[in-house]
Amino acid sequence: xxxxxxxxxxxxxxxxxxLTIGYDAWDRAQFLSGLWMTVKLSVLSILFSLLxxxxxxxxxxxxxxxxxxxxxxxxxxxxxxxxxxxLYFFFFALGSILRVQNDAGMSxxxxxxxxxxxxxxxxxxxxxxxxxxxxxxxxxxxxxxEAAEALGFTRxxxxxxxxxxxxxxxxxxxxxxxxxxxxKTTTLAYAIAVPELLYSAxxxxxxxxxxxxxxxxxxxxYILLVAVLVWIMGRWERxxxxxxxxx
Amino acid sequence: xxxxxxxxxxxxxxxxxxxxxKSYGTVQVLNGISLDIMKGEVVCIIGPSGSGKSTLIRCINxxxxxxxxxxxxxxxxxxxxxxxxxxxxxxxxxxxxxYNLFPHKTALQNVMMAPVKVLKENxxxxxxxxxxxxxxxxxxxxxxSYPGELSGGQQQRVxxxxxxxxxxxxxxxxxxxAALDPETVKEVLVTIKDLAAEGMTCILVTHEMGFAREVxxxxxxxxxxxxxxxxxPETFFTNASDPRTRQFLSQVL
Numbered sequence: 001x002x003x004x005x006x007x008x009x010x011x012x013x014x015x016x017x018x019l020t021i022g023y024d025a026w027d028r029a030q031f032l033s034g035l036w037m038t039v040k041l042s043v044l045s046i047l048f049s050l051l052x053x054x055x056x057x058x059x060x061x062x063x064x065x066x067x068x069x070x071x072x073x074x075x076x077x078x079x080x081x082x083x084x085x086x087l088y089f090f091f092f093a094l095g096s097i098l099r100v101q102n103d104a105g106m107s108x109x110x111x112x113x114x115x116x117x118x119x120x121x122x123x124x125x126x127x128x129x130x131x132x133x134x135x136x137x138x139x140x141x142x143x144x145x146e147a148a149e150a151l152g153f154t155r156x157x158x159x160x161x162x163x164x165x166x167x168x169x170x171x172x173x174x175x176x177x178x179x180x181x182x183x184k185t186t187t188l189a190y191a192i193a194v195p196e197l198l199y200s201a202x203x204x205x206x207x208x209x210x211x212x213x214x215x216x217x218x219x220x221x222y223i224l225l226v227a228v229l230v231w232i233m234g235r236w237e238r239x240x241x242x243x244x245x246x247x
Numbered sequence: 248x249x250x251x252x253x254x255x256x257x258x259x260x261x262x263x264x265x266x267x268x269k270s271y272g273t274v275q276v277l278n279g280i281s282l283d284i285m286k287g288e289v290v291c292i293i294g295p296s297g298s299g300k301s302t303l304i305r306c307i308n309x310x311x312x313x314x315x316x317x318x319x320x321x322x323x324x325x326x327x328x329x330x331x332x333x334x335x336x337x338x339x340x341x342x343x344x345x346y347n348l349f350p351h352k353t354a355l356q357n358v359m360m361a362p363v364k365v366l367k368e369n370x371x372x373x374x375x376x377x378x379x380x381x382x383x384x385x386x387x388x389x390x391x392s393y394p395g396e397l398s399g400g401q402q403q404r405v406x407x408x409x410x411x412x413x414x415x416x417x418x419x420x421x422x423x424x425a426a427l428d429p430e431t432v433k434e435v436l437v438t439i440k441d442l443a444a445e446g447m448t449c450i451l452v453t454h455e456m457g458f459a460r461e462v463x464x465x466x467x468x469x470x471x472x473x474x475x476x477x478x479x480p481e482t483f484f485t486n487a488s489d490p491r492t493r494q495f496l497s498q499v500l
Contacts, residue, residue, distance in 0.1 A: 242351050
């Protein structure tokens with residue numbers, strides 16, 4: 001560890017590159033906790049948004065208009081409005097209503113900024129996932145479903161054993177694009193003071209005045225995070241690949 | 248012939264259509280079709296495109312509904328709101344022009360899926376039966392191939408095995424060789440011929456006149472939603488009386 005710190009000290013002294021996170025324990029801890037916060041935001045939003053997408057796509061394909069209409073409105077709302085405005089709406093508009101009294105009798109928010117960020121990002125990405133899964137489901141040939149029907153499969157069995165496995169494979173490329181965007185959109189949480197990567201980097205550069213260095217580190221960090229996600233999506237896609245099948 | 252439910256015997260038609268009518272919007276597709284098929288019979292339905300052949304057999308297993316008349320399978324009315332569709336589909340296997348295999352499952356899994364998931368049968372027994380069926384359609388060694396790795400003719404034979412795995416009493420074939428090249432048509436027809444020889448009741452919509460002549464017990468010629476002419480192949484192909492039938496035959500033979 002010490003040699004690392006010596007290296008970064010030397011880098012600053014001889015080249016003027018001031019990477020405080022390399023030699024300053026406080027800055028490093030701040031940076032790593034920001035990175036960890038971004039990972040948590042991303043993973044939780046990805047998982048919940050996938051769930052929203054599967055359920056939403058299923059509801060959109062339902063017979064009942066009563067079910068299809070709210071999902072259509074949900075998708076339109078979250079697709080047609082800016083995610084930053086959505087986040088502000090949740091945090092400032094809804095958050096100011098949802099307050100409770102704590103033990104000391106003070107009014108405190110019921111839902112933390114972090115939770116609002118997860119909720120907001122989940123719904124934003126979930127709306128797009130709904131559309132992505134929906135198009136995947138639509139791309140499953142009707143004739144394949146008819147074959148399942150002729151074999152005695154119920155609608156639910158057909159959905160589980162035939163439609164979903166095929167729709168997922170068709171959807172994966174666009175799903176990957178949307179999830180990559182979701183990881184990058186977590187930076188919006190900065191706007192409601194969730195101490196994620198951008199927030200912690202900004203804290204560091206405003207104290208140490210090393211904007212250029214921290215910007216570079218910030219960009220590299222996102223490149224790395226997204227690369228990990230792309231690698232996972234690629235492995236998933238490969239594991240689902242069907243020999244001789246087009247998608 | 249109207250049957251009372253539950254009292255069907257093999258002396259009665261296994262499939263019986265009475266004045267079946269169907270339309271898509273204002274287009275009348277079936278215009279009063281009546282026919283009786285006995286157990287073990289092989290019936291071919293031929294006719295020009297758009298004459299309602301495919302619609303006719305799709306109505307038999309309730310993939311399409313009808314607006315009038317009656318269809319009975321083993322004495323049971325098919326177009327009845329209270330119909331147990333699973334029971335009907337266990338009785339009737341169907342093979343499609345485009346094979347319609349499940350592309351994400353291997354040949355063996357395609358054959359096993361319905362008995363395991365729909366009939367909840369024991370997986371080990373189903374697998375044994377599925378392997379026998381794959382042998383029967385002459386595809387040993389292709390058990391673990393995915394549909395995308397098989398030729399059209401091989402896929403179609405997997406589709407036949409998949410239907411047979413449900414142990415149906417009746418098989419419906421909807422232009423099953425229409426999408427195949429001439430060389431692979433034969434391998435599929437041989438499989439169907441084997442089935443017919445074993446006494447399976449088969450209803451085929453086909454354009455293979457030579458095949459119809461060879462395997463069919465009875466041939467129906469449909470045009471504009473009605474049966475124009477029918478009879479055993481010997482008389483049908485040589486002594487057709489209706490001018491439309493004669494004209495059609497002169498074009499295809």
